[in-house]
Amino acid sequence: MITFENISKAFGKLQVLNGINLRFNRGEAVAIVGPNGSGKTTLLKILLGMVLPDEGRLLMNDEDVSKTSDYRSQIGYMPQISKFPSNLRISQLFDMMKEIRQANGQYDLDLYEAFELETIKDKYLSSLSGGTKQKVAAALAFYFNPPVLVLDEPTAGLDPLACEILKNKIRLENTKGKLLLITSHILSDLEELTERLVYLQDGRVHVDRSITDLKADYGQNNLSRVIAILMKKKEMTSSDILQVA
Amino acid sequence: MIKILKYILIDILKNRFVIGYTVLLAILSWAFFGFEINPEKAVLSLLSLNLIVVPLVCLVFPTIYLYNATEFTELLATQPIGRRSIFLSQYLGIALSMILAFLIGVGLPVMAYGGGEAGLRLILTGTLLSLVFVSLSFLAVMLTADKAKGIGITLALWFFFALLYDGLVLLIYLIFSDYPLDFATMGFAFLNPIDLARILVLVEMDVSAILGLTGALFKDFFGSTYGLFFALVALLLWFIWPVLAALKIFIRKDL
Numbered sequence: 404m405i406t407f408e409n410i411s412k413a414f415g416k417l418q419v420l421n422g423i424n425l426r427f428n429r430g431e432a433v434a435i436v437g438p439n440g441s442g443k444t445t446l447l448k449i450l451l452g453m454v455l456p457d458e459g460r461l462l463m464n465d466e467d468v469s470k471t472s473d474y475r476s477q478i479g480y481m482p483q484i485s486k487f488p489s490n491l492r493i494s495q496l497f498d499m500m501k502e503i504r505q506a507n508g509q510y511d512l513d514l515y516e517a518f519e520l521e522t523i524k525d526k527y528l529s530s531l532s533g534g535t536k537q538k539v540a541a542a543l544a545f546y547f548n549p550p551v552l553v554l555d556e557p558t559a560g561l562d563p564l565a566c567e568i569l570k571n572k573i574r575l576e577n578t579k580g581k582l583l584l585i586t587s588h589i590l591s592d593l594e595e596l597t598e599r600l601v602y603l604q605d606g607r608v609h610v611d612r613s614i615t616d617l618k619a620d621y622g623q624n625n626l627s628r629v630i631a632i633l634m635k636k637k638e639m640t641s642s643d644i645l646q647v648a
Numbered sequence: 649m650i651k652i653l654k655y656i657l658i659d660i661l662k663n664r665f666v667i668g669y670t671v672l673l674a675i676l677s678w679a680f681f682g683f684e685i686n687p688e689k690a691v692l693s694l695l696s697l698n699l700i701v702v703p704l705v706c707l708v709f710p711t712i713y714l715y716n717a718t719e720f721t722e723l724l725a726t727q728p729i730g731r732r733s734i735f736l737s738q739y740l741g742i743a744l745s746m747i748l749a750f751l752i753g754v755g756l757p758v759m760a761y762g763g764g765e766a767g768l769r770l771i772l773t774g775t776l777l778s779l780v781f782v783s784l785s786f787l788a789v790m791l792t793a794d795k796a797k798g799i800g801i802t803l804a805l806w807f808f809f810a811l812l813y814d815g816l817v818l819l820i821y822l823i824f825s826d827y828p829l830d831f832a833t834m835g836f837a838f839l840n841p842i843d844l845a846r847i848l849v850l851v852e853m854d855v856s857a858i859l860g861l862t863g864a865l866f867k868d869f870f871g872s873t874y875g876l877f878f879a880l881v882a883l884l885l886w887f888i889w890p891v892l893a894a895l896k897i898f899i900r901k902d903l
Contacts, residue, residue, distance in 0.1 A: 414902070451726040453903040476728035486719035490662035491655060499655040503727045 404429050404582055405450065405551065410459035412445055412606075419445045421606040423459070429550070432583040434593040434614070437603035438634060443586050446603065447553055450584070451480055476504055479549035483556040485540040489529035493520060493539060496528060497546070504547050513575075514542040517568045533560050541569055551582045558592055570596060594626040602633055609633070652724065652734070656741030660713070666745055669705050673753025681761040688853055691763045691770055694754060695849050698774050699842050702750060703810055706781035707802040710742045711788060715795040722903045731899045739786060739891060746778045766852035773845035776883040780841045781806075783890035790897040813840045830865050837866075838879075841886045848879050 410423040419442045427433055437443045448454040449461060452475055461469045468474040487496055515521065518538040523531075531539065537560045544552060554573070558566045573596055577583050587593050593600075600617060602610035610617070610633060614626060621629050660666055676697060684690040714721075717738070724734045754774055758767040788801040817836045821829060837843045851871040869875040 448903070453722055453725050455900065455902060472730045473728050475726060478726070480723075480726045482719070482723060482726075484719060485723070486716075487723075488655070488659035488717065488720055490659045495655060495658065499652055500727070502651045503724075503729050 406462035408460040430580045432597040433599045434597040435586045441603040442606045478551045479544035480553045481544040485536045487528035494524040554585045590627040653737040660745040670749040677757035703781045707785045710785040714789045743782045779887040783887045786894040787890040790894045
């Protein structure tokens with residue numbers, strides 16, 4: 404469904420992504436993991452059109468969409484931190500998104516209702532707490548029934564109840580055949596929600612496997628242990644290189 | 649193409665800073681006209697005010713607004729909408745708000761008290777100056793991702809155009825005082841939108857009589873239809889080139 408073809412990106416002299424090749428299919432739930440600065444945010448930003456790659460192509464349904472914007476109607480995105488125009492009301496934000504997306508009236512109101520946004524729809528966005536803003540962002544991401552969901556630290560800032568509601572919704576949409584791309588540092592969430600793990604480091608894909616296989620390979624029943632081993636392994640190899648040098 | 653313009657306008661017109669700017673302009677305008685029996689004198693006082701306040705506000709407010717809207721601009725960029733639409737909506741949203749504030753704050757009182765031809769020119773140049781400096785602030789924001797630096801650049805721009813530039817021109821007169829500089833002066837005026845605006849209004853007033861030979865030359869040129877035409881084209885260019893440059897940067901920018 405989504406293909407990154409030989410994607411590279413540098414910010415000045417810093418090579419953030421280095422020839423990334425990845426393919427994500429309908430119905431998959433993928434965790435994108437990596438240490439800070441490994442390029443996972445940049446990878447998602449390229450998918451979302453926020454960052455333009457230096458090299459390579461982004462394909463959606465085998466069509467090159469690198470220089471277009473319409474394909475983004477297929478994507479629902481929930482950012483890690485949301486900041487909306489201060490003097491708009493919640494209802495106006497949704498109205499605006501409806502106009503941008505030229506939606507046909509087939510809205511997914513599950514989260515909108517579960518988070519009881521209808522009761523506060525006349526509130527100004529600037530008056531909302533951080534958690535409520537995240538609820539609005541989550542409801543917006545799912546609202547237009549997009550076949551692809553990109554969630555950046557989706558549970559950060561949500562209270563435990565809202566967290567559970569969101570996770571249940573994520574699982575439900577996945578079983579309906581939607582593609583999920585999730586980054587999170589909360590590994591237990593990833594373990595619950597995803598079955599494929601893409602581990603990025605220094606702008607390259609180091610591991611791309613099913614979580615069940617990974618756990619079996621490393622003889623661990625806990626994803627965080629596996630990640631810890633992956634990170635340590637990388638540190639060892641880089642110190643080895645230093646010793647050789 | 650500009651579906652989001654409506655919502656950006658709603659957001660900005662409710663902004664306290666914009667409301668405050670409108671009220672400030674309105675109070676000062678009514679006060680000037682109230683205290684002066686001769687409306688032309690009031691227009692002259694308003695002119696000095698406009699040439700300082702309008703550029704400053706039109707530089708600083710858009711800069712702060714755009715930096716505060718960074719996350720929202722990012723969210724818009726992830727939607728099925730082109731960068732050009734996002735940019736134009738934000739530009740028009742801010743520029744129209746600034747112009748509206750100016751027209752309510754200065755335009756209405758000038759019309760109500762009968763500012764005459766000079767008053768009309770004051771309104772026209774104030775509107776164009778708003779556009780020019782909103783454009784320059786967009787360019788400044790596109791040039792740096794750092795909020796403090798961006799505001800620094802816009803303040804430096806204001807300082808240069810509103811204060812420093814005239815000083816530099818005077819310095820040139822001093823150095824080359826042995827040469828006739830009347831036509832050069834005309835050229836210098838075109839390089840600063842604030843000077844253009846000032847001259848366009850001043851030549852319509854009796855005070856231009858005290859400006860000497862250069863003043864007479866100015867009156868001859870800028871007072872005429874084709875002089876007015878050239879000056880307006882120059883002001884239009886002054887707002888078009890920064891906005892096109894900013895748009896070009898924004899389309900290729902990593903958010």
